[in-house]
Amino acid sequence: MSNRINRINETIKHEVSHQIRFGLKDPRLTDLVSVLKVDTTGDLRYAKVYISVYDTDEKKQQVIDILNKAAGFMRKSVGKKLKTHYTPELLFQLDDSLEYGAHIDEILRDLNKNSKGSDDHGDE
Template sequence: MSVSRNKKISEEIKKIVSHIMMFEIKDPRVSKLASVTHVDVTNDLRFATIYISVFDPNHNMETHIDGLNSAKGFIRKEIGKKLKLHYTPEPIFKQDHSVEHGMHINEILGSLDIKHDEPEVDVDAESSEDTVDEEE
């Protein structure tokens, strides 16, 4: 199977699951401030690993994943309706740590004391070169 087809299917699953999380799941464990960051589909289209990130600091990620796992059958059925594939991929929900990792890297970079000043120019050195030229 071509990589571009896999990529297109992954993007479509991402759109479908994002829409389902926002508008169709009524479970209070599933936060409206969650998003699908990316989807990895196996080459045989049997499984789709869906990475989720929640932007609500008061929301527990484990309960969000539990809510999505309880709606897994509904989500798979909706994916199957909209994609019309021979096999409907089994969704596997995982927490995406890339946002937290990026924030951690940003904190580390912010804590460094790096000065971005222009290099200092020695004014005395420039004026002595001028006087040497004038003497000749």
């Protein structure tokens, strides 16, 4: 991926994060919404914005719906920050990778705890 696209991705990520925190006045958006990464197509037509929401599955989908409805508003503010001829259309997607990682970590901790417990009983 080119440096130009990387810079554009970072600019979009920063601006969308700022808009979610300070620009959107929807009370259903909590502080537990994070922009994890942005993937912009080479022709700058689309930018997938990966969002993490620490809440129930129902609430997560609601947040994605809110962001997709506000995409035009956020695209306009992104366009002011980007120095490009075309501003990508923002497509919001849920990213569960943090939760998945936390789940795997929990499983590994449980396995580790259980293996230590069985070692203690082996000496009797």
